[in-house]
Amino acid sequence: MLLQQVVNGVMLGSTYALIAIGYTLVFGVLHLVHLAHGEVFMIGAFIGLYVVLWTGGGVVPALVGALLGTALLGVLIELVAFRPIRARGGHFLAPMISTIGVGIVLQEVATRLFGSELVGFPHRLEPVTFRLGPLTVTSLQLLILGVALALMIALHVFVARTRLGMAMRATAENLLTARLLGINTTRIILLTFAIASALGGAAGVLVGLSFNAISPFMGIDMGVKGLAIMLIGGLGNIHGAMLGGMALGVIEVLSVAYLASSYRDAFAFAMMIAILLLRPQGLFGSAEAVESRV
């Protein structure tokens, strides 16, 4: 029934939100779209998988492994693919195009290493089911939702309340001014990549858990969807990304439940196009960002 579906949608949406936030963080600070973020998410899922397979551990080690591994990957990407381009200056789309290259490489490497088939994602949880009034949720779902919310809250607190978080916001507003004020923008950028990628990696593990299957191709699907969410929420707006992700999750679940729709993946893009037509700056974005011409 409706409420159940909505709850399911929120579960799904929270993982979408995590990915969208990753894109948003990078865009906010560097004003570029990190088109390899979807692949980072995918790699996170596989790191989680192998942690579980090799250590026999459960969800927590998988998450930790994914968080650390993808954070590292994110930093590596910034060092290898972005910084050299910024150092040479000027071409505003070059870094973004370079991320296309990075994503392609990551994808092919993953396909070689892991094969192109879907791989099961084992979890060691007791399949406990809870009944909350008319709702049924499994322990797995609660775990996923819980982790996602915890990460989002942690991020919010970090960005809003800590000095580093403030430095990040300053860098996002105006890199040059931030640097002039003594903020080590180089480190902040690295930190941003690490956090954004870690969130993506965590989302990978969560998605793997919830769908019980991962493949090297999940990055592309999720990746473009994440972009769509970011656009819907407003480029660079974290709250927009969170809400957009949640909303999309709910819409998709409802579409499958009530429209028996196998086109559910298309909703993200349909919404995105609608937003672009009606309100290009996104739900929470500012109009100047899109249409400055003079």
Place this chain on the structure above:
Amino acid sequence: MLAVEGLTKSFGGFTAVAEVDLVVDPGAIHAVIGPNGAGKTTLFNLVTGVLAPSAGRLTFEGQDVTGWRADRITARGVARTFQNIRLFREMTAVENVMVGAHCRTSGGFLAAVARWPWRPSRAERATVRRAEALLELVGLAAKRDVAADELTLVEQRRLEIARALATEPRLLLLDEPAAGMTPTEIQDANRLIMKIRDRGVTVLLTEHHMSLVMQVSDRITVLNYGRKIAEGSPETVRRDAEVLAAYLGADA
């Protein structure tokens, strides 16, 4: 020819142009002056359709053109140059001018294809000839095939004028045409502006170089903080106390 009534433009809390009334007579050379930030370029942007007014009316040759899109206003007969030069940098001088002729010619993909590959169409050849004539007028005939970004600043300003003239305007707006010029170059600019007027084009210009403004204009409107504070012949304006106060310290 051009009537501006109560034209206002606000950006959020900041009003760049406040209820300006202005009438440009046909065949005149009309100057708009004022200190930096007085709203001159914003006024130009409003008149040429680059910005939409917050309030007020714009009438050109008796037709209400308020809120018209820039390309429509240009097609209607109003052209402009830019203060910070917006030429098509990698295109040659003659190509830049030919772009100006776009709204006076026709032909898209089909027309481009429907000709012998080794021979430009008759319309195209006519456009080239007109462009060359305009380059001749502004003294750039020799630089016909030079890329726009390889010209000197003064040459670029002249090229912008040629390009604007290619749209066959009846009113030409010149946004600081003498910026960056030496006194000799300013005299050349004066002559060019007179030549343009003699061809039947009305001119509305903004400028900081008083020598150009005083010598060339028939009528001057003075803006300060977005408002009109004086208007009249050069002599009248020169002596106006308010104008002097506004310009205190700033002169050219």
Place this chain on the structure above:
Amino acid sequence: MIDPYTESVLIFLGINTVLALSLALPVSAGLLSLGQGGFMAIGAYASAALTTWYGAPFPLALAVGALLAALAGLAVGFPALRIKGVYLLILTMGFGEIVRIFFLNFEPTGAASGFGGIHQATTLTGVTVTVVVLLLFFAQIRGSRIGRALEALREDELAAEVMGIELTRLKLAAFGVGALIAGLGGALYAHYALFIDSAQFGFHRSAEIFIIVLLGGMGSFWGAVAGAAAVTLLPELLRVIQEWRMTFFGTLLVAMMIWRPWGLIGRPRPRLIPGTPDA
């Protein structure tokens, strides 16, 4: 006569060139698209359906496929009118995904199982003729009114509009014709590969076409040809590249963005994507 393998390589070279040209046109106007795969898919599926189900003659199927793709191009062009740069890229990516998802689910054309049994109608001669005609088309545009307008649009959109160029029609035309050509490429592809499914036209395809145009220097038509040659022929020459094709091109892309963002061919230009403020 050439051996079948070489012929196959040349045909793919031709098809890649067609696709590269399809992107080169909007790019020459400053409109970046990462969705050419979607237009290609429309051309491929539409033409395949016409020849396979209705026995339509190939030229007709080609034309219809291309036209349908062109219509899609106009449809995508509309929202693209008011947005720029990054937004446009994401919009076109989204479009590509929508098309892919659509064909993944659309039963009549096979959904996930794909569309097979297409008879071969694409010949080396046919492809060569198409490429030559397209190159002639682009050469004609070069020194023409609309070619100048496209270049002006790319250089400085605002100045172009103030000079009297109506942006809407121009952008739509660039998008539409680009999509038309991509549809053409898709139809040619379908009638050579004989089996198509939605996965072949997804983001990877769009990215590959983008890489080709990039390699040759954005918006340069001859560059598109050179890029297509590089992408098609290099894997043939070096076995290791063939095995790790995407890794090679991905790395090449990153390297290019670092050292030669203006393309492997061509000279450095002041701005890679003109029409944007210098950062």
